[in-house]
Amino acid sequence: MTTEVTATRFEPPVTEFTTPFWDATREQRLLLPWCRSCGQPFWFPRETCPRDLSPDIEWRPTEGRGVVHAASVMPKPGNPAMAGREPYVVALIELDEGVRLMSTVVDVDPWSVAVGDRVALAWEPLTDGRSLYVFERDGAP
Amino acid sequence: MTTTAGFRGAAAIVGVADAVSPTGMLDGSNRALETQVVREALEDAGLSIGDVDGIAVASTGTGAHPSMELAQHLGITPRWTDTTTTGGSSFEVHVEHAAAAIALGLCDVVVSVYCSTPRSARRRGGGGFRSRAGLAIGPVAEWELPFGLRMPMGAYALAASRHMAEFGTTSEQLAEIAVSTRDWAVRNPRAYHHDSGPITVDDVLASPVEASPLHRLDCCLVTDGAGAVVVTRADRARDLRKAPVAVLGAGTSHTHAMISAMPELTRTAGAVSGPQAFAVAGCGPADVDVAELYDSFTITVLLALEDLGFCTKGEGGAFVEGGRLGPDGDLPANTNGGGLGYTHPGMYGMFLLVEAVRQLRGEAEDRQVRRRRNGRGEGLPEVAAAHGCGGVLSSTSTLVLGSGATA
Numbered sequence: 001m002t003t004e005v006t007a008t009r010f011e012p013p014v015t016e017f018t019t020p021f022w023d024a025t026r027e028q029r030l031l032l033p034w035c036r037s038c039g040q041p042f043w044f045p046r047e048t049c050p051r052d053l054s055p056d057i058e059w060r061p062t063e064g065r066g067v068v069h070a071a072s073v074m075p076k077p078g079n080p081a082m083a084g085r086e087p088y089v090v091a092l093i094e095l096d097e098g099v100r101l102m103s104t105v106v107d108v109d110p111w112s113v114a115v116g117d118r119v120a121l122a123w124e125p126l127t128d129g130r131s132l133y134v135f136e137r138d139g140a141p
Numbered sequence: 142m143t144t145t146a147g148f149r150g151a152a153a154i155v156g157v158a159d160a161v162s163p164t165g166m167l168d169g170s171n172r173a174l175e176t177q178v179v180r181e182a183l184e185d186a187g188l189s190i191g192d193v194d195g196i197a198v199a200s201t202g203t204g205a206h207p208s209m210e211l212a213q214h215l216g217i218t219p220r221w222t223d224t225t226t227t228g229g230s231s232f233e234v235h236v237e238h239a240a241a242a243i244a245l246g247l248c249d250v251v252v253s254v255y256c257s258t259p260r261s262a263r264r265r266g267g268g269g270f271r272s273r274a275g276l277a278i279g280p281v282a283e284w285e286l287p288f289g290l291r292m293p294m295g296a297y298a299l300a301a302s303r304h305m306a307e308f309g310t311t312s313e314q315l316a317e318i319a320v321s322t323r324d325w326a327v328r329n330p331r332a333y334h335h336d337s338g339p340i341t342v343d344d345v346l347a348s349p350v351e352a353s354p355l356h357r358l359d360c361c362l363v364t365d366g367a368g369a370v371v372v373t374r375a376d377r378a379r380d381l382r383k384a385p386v387a388v389l390g391a392g393t394s395h396t397h398a399m400i401s402a403m404p405e406l407t408r409t410a411g412a413v414s415g416p417q418a419f420a421v422a423g424c425g426p427a428d429v430d431v432a433e434l435y436d437s438f439t440i441t442v443l444l445a446l447e448d449l450g451f452c453t454k455g456e457g458g459a460f461v462e463g464g465r466l467g468p469d470g471d472l473p474a475n476t477n478g479g480g481l482g483y484t485h486p487g488m489y490g491m492f493l494l495v496e497a498v499r500q501l502r503g504e505a506e507d508r509q510v511r512r513r514r515n516g517r518g519e520g521l522p523e524v525a526a527a528h529g530c531g532g533v534l535s536s537t538s539t540l541v542l543g544s545g546a547t548a
Contacts, residue, residue, distance in 0.1 A: 010286040018283065044284045044402065070306075070406055072298035073353040078289035090290045092299060092401060102401035104288050111353070115306035132287055 005125045009132065010081045017047050020059050025131045028123045031059040032097060043099035064121025065138065066095040073110045089113045093135055106134045113137075145390075145421045151244035153378035153385035154236065154542065156186025156371030157495040161484040165260045165333055165364035171200060172214055174367040175256045179215060182369035187382030188250060193371075195221035195239060195251035199231035201487055202257070211254060221248035227395060228531020229435050231255070232370065232491040233538035237391035239372040249373060256367035257486035263363065281399050291352045294360055294438065296400035296533035298352035301440040303406040305354060307455065310443070312354050314458035316345035318439040319358045319481055321467030326478025328468065328508040333362055334482035359439040361480035361489070368491035370498070386498045387543040389524075390422025395536035403534060407455075410537040411448030411528065418526075419450070422541035426450045429541075430522030431500045431510045432472055433493035435530035436479040442466070445528050449539065473510040476500060490529030494540070497525040501544045523547050 032041045035049035036056040071091040089110035118138035123131040158181030208222045239251035326332040348357040378385035394410035434445040443457035452460040466474035477496040480489040512520040527540040
């Protein structure tokens with residue numbers, strides 16, 4: 001039984017290729033696409049590896065720990081779905097696996113989020129049972 | 142290095158025109174504005190529409206076949222066509238392509254055209270120049286839109302935040318760029334901010350944060366605008382109405398389409414396009430008398446200064462201090478008032494190109510730059526850098542342009 005969730009974000013579309021990724025978020029598991037050919041993870045998820053164009057891709061779970069690579073606070077909403085959340089921070093997070101993805105840091109004063117902060121994976125429910133990967137400051141109270 | 146023998150100086154810009162307005166809004170349809178600037182640019186060159194055998198266009202809001210539609214409207218049947226769209230760098234790319242085609246004899250007279258009227262559209266209730274509706278598909282929708290980054294300023298803000306963390310660059314240093322650019326705008330009667338008066342670093346820092354660390358005065362205008370440039374063979378250029386501006390060198394690159402995929406947030410494609418353009422031209426940043434560097438945001442200029450080699454990576458903040466880019470500085474930049482203060486209809490690269498030509502011709506009136514780099518004294522500038530940047534720090538195209546003295 002899930003609690004009913006009201007949409008408070010633009011909800012990401014799902015493609016045929018990314019269906020396993022988004023399905024895993026229903027169990028709050030974050031997957032990264034890894035290229036079996038070159039043995040490296042990459043981001044953003046796509047059907048072929050951006051290093052060697054190999055289509056031999058496998059999804060592997062990540063613990064979701066990393067560091068803030070860049071951060072910007074939005075004093076105004078970036079799209080209508082975000083209205084009421086401002087101010088909030090949008091960050092590029094570099095995971096310990098070496099991939100860099102866009103996300104946000106939650107449960108923190110957005111203005112205090114700084115490049116170099118350690119962060120850990122957290123989840124925010126979407127309306128269709130999926131969850132969105134977000135981050136919180138690692139070890140923060 | 143690629144072989145570019147035969148490119149340097151083979152083609153010249155011989156006609157320019159742009160349409161801007163003190164209100165930021167222009168009357169008439171986009172097609173009528175395009176036609177107006179084409180007519181004016183040809184008149185500037187002393188050519189007629191019948192001479193045009195190549196067309197390049199990257200206007201906003203056109204149909205599926207932009208060059209076919211515009212050529213049909215103009216009543217021409219070109220033998221060379223280019224609809225390359227790389228955002229704000231599109232028109233530098235057009236000139237690069239046109240110069241190469243002219244050097245090979247594929248065509249003789251190319252006109253590159255731009256029109257966009259986002260300010261009027263916004264007044265009419267439209268979405269401005271970055272309507273979000275069109276982005277609700279593809280990787281941006283799946284991997285960026287859920288996080289609510291304000292666009293486009295948020296993307297540039299992320300790069301600025303990274304530059305500050307890596308190199309200690311400050312908001313005050315970014316503000317210096319806005320201050321210098323405004324000093325140019327107040328000298329240009331056609332600039333949107335001509336009557337707004339100068340600003341200070343404190344004014345920039347006191348303006349509202351749009352996306353930290355960028356303030357409102359770090360951000361470009363949203364205006365209507367249209368422009369056109371005419372490119373032809375160097376030998377034909379010599380007999381035309383105005384002094385030709387030689388296309389000495391060109392380079393183009395792009396690194397990503399969405400900001401989360403930018404390989405290095407503090408290094409743009411300018412690190413490829415700039416050095417290539419200078420190598421082809423056979424000169425370097427120290428030879429540049431006037432620099433027109435795309436200023437969508439102050440950080441865009443700072444990164445261009447570093448990537449093109451005006452200073453080393455990480456030292457852009459210190460470089461721009463003390464009004465270095467302003468009317469009394471030793472690297473006059475964005476001399477029409479820039480995207481920050483002249484006009485910015487979404488793809489400003491056309492206007493910085495037009496300004497580079499006017500400076501090299503000596504037509505810049507109260508903002509005319511003198512040849513002053515490296516103690517070369519007075520006289521008109523001889524070398525200009527015209528550097529476009531498009532997307533979200535995604536694409537760059539650099540032109541090195543020269544007056545007759547460099548041919």
